[in-house]
Amino acid sequence: MHIELASASAGETERIAAVLAERLAVGDVVTVSGELGAGKTTFVRGACRALGVTVAVTSPTFTIGHRHTGVVDVSHLDLYRFVEVSSAEWGDLEPYFDEAIVFVEWPEAGAVALPAARVSVSLEHAGDDRRRIVLASPETALLQGIS
Numbered sequence: 001m002h003i004e005l006a007s008a009s010a011g012e013t014e015r016i017a018a019v020l021a022e023r024l025a026v027g028d029v030v031t032v033s034g035e036l037g038a039g040k041t042t043f044v045r046g047a048c049r050a051l052g053v054t055v056a057v058t059s060p061t062f063t064i065g066h067r068h069t070g071v072v073d074v075s076h077l078d079l080y081r082f083v084e085v086s087s088a089e090w091g092d093l094e095p096y097f098d099e100a101i102v103f104v105e106w107p108e109a110g111a112v113a114l115p116a117a118r119v120s121v122s123l124e125h126a127g128d129d130r131r132r133i134v135l136a137s138p139e140t141a142l143l144q145g146i147s
Contacts, residue, residue, distance in 0.1 A: 010042045013046060017046030018049060023142055026100060031121065064081075
């Protein structure tokens with residue numbers, strides 16, 4: 001199942017992410033795709049806030065990953081600098097998946113190595129601060145009522 005949503009601001013993008021985050025559980029993987037500046041980190045920030053993360057949530061492009069403590073642990077990975085995730089690199093990433101909800105930006109590079117996503121998020125520019133957000137999951141109930 002997939003749903004398409006429109007966001008008119010960063011705050012609205014964060015709100016949509018927060019609604020989704022409240023439905024997630026430890027062990028869930030959420031992939032977040034979109035071109036540069038589409039709002040991927042904004043989306044993850046909104047989810048992190050809903051999960052009790054109080055520190056600044058920034059893109060881990062140059063560090064690859066951040067682990068945040070909230071109501072549950074939240075890992076935020078950014079695979080932008082990867083062409084493909086090798087076995088050795090997966091060894092470095094694997095601990096981020098232990099006992100956490102995981103958000104992965106630019107997941108295409110890790111397609112072969114990453115665990116299956118419970119939800120895939122795609123963000124697109126729609127002019128000015130507006131974004132088109134598509135949420136996809138094989139679990140219909142997970143996405144029902146998100147608006």
